[in-house]
Amino acid sequence: MKYILYGENGSGAFCVEAALAEAGAAFEFENIDMSKDEQRSPEFRVLNPSGKVPALKLPSGEIVTETSALLNLIAERHPASHLLPAPEAPERAQALRWIAVMASELYTMVEIAAYTARFVAAHKGAAVLKLSAKRRIRERMAAVEQAVAGPWFLSRGFSALDIYAAMFSRWRECRSEGWREEHIPQLCAIAAALAERPSLTAIWNRHFPNG
Numbered sequence: 001m002k003y004i005l006y007g008e009n010g011s012g013a014f015c016v017e018a019a020l021a022e023a024g025a026a027f028e029f030e031n032i033d034m035s036k037d038e039q040r041s042p043e044f045r046v047l048n049p050s051g052k053v054p055a056l057k058l059p060s061g062e063i064v065t066e067t068s069a070l071l072n073l074i075a076e077r078h079p080a081s082h083l084l085p086a087p088e089a090p091e092r093a094q095a096l097r098w099i100a101v102m103a104s105e106l107y108t109m110v111e112i113a114a115y116t117a118r119f120v121a122a123h124k125g126a127a128v129l130k131l132s133a134k135r136r137i138r139e140r141m142a143a144v145e146q147a148v149a150g151p152w153f154l155s156r157g158f159s160a161l162d163i164y165a166a167m168f169s170r171w172r173e174c175r176s177e178g179w180r181e182e183h184i185p186q187l188c189a190i191a192a193a194l195a196e197r198p199s200l201t202a203i204w205n206r207h208f209p210n211g
């Protein structure tokens, strides 16, 4: 029995696919074309009423959404992968903390930056809101950078936090004018290390062909 991951290359589906690959889990990737708004179609909303990717169908047939929940779930169901520190292990609390920060403080802001018209009509300052959201994303990414132990996010080594944080660092909001090289160099180094990781190279290149 396989997992089925619904998503698109370059989207939040990356972190779930990377976690599944690290866990050695069998899965299929089902493309949801966001350029055609397929994530908001009635068919897809049966899987995720929020109209967003990723969604994961578990081998049991149950659907789970939300990247933070999915990273936790995959780590829990595949403990040998050590994607997260075990309960009671050092750094467990900080791992949960920073996953929650990225899911709640960063990811929600990405929707405002990417789909500003959902929040304010164009003539009511959409450009200003977009810029403010982008600025907040960058401030928050810089705070995430400060939490990185180096060379990986956690001092114990590679974890799901590297996958999650590196994904945000590749998105449009962090991409211009050499900003990320200057302000989030440790996250850039983590992204480069993920691209070199044998279990992730092909997945990384498919999702982030421009690095």
Ligand SMILES: N[C@@H](CCC(=O)N[C@@H](CS)C(=O)NCC(=O)O)C(=O)O
Pocket (backbone or CB within 6 Å): 010, 011, 012, 013, 034, 039, 040, 051, 052, 053, 054, 065, 066, 067, 068, 103, 107, 111, 115
């Ligand atoms: N809270 C969700 C956010 C998911 C999300 O915003 N996904 C984006 C793609 S990266 C999406 O589907 N956007 C399309 C839309 O909002 O219409 C999660 O953590 O999974």
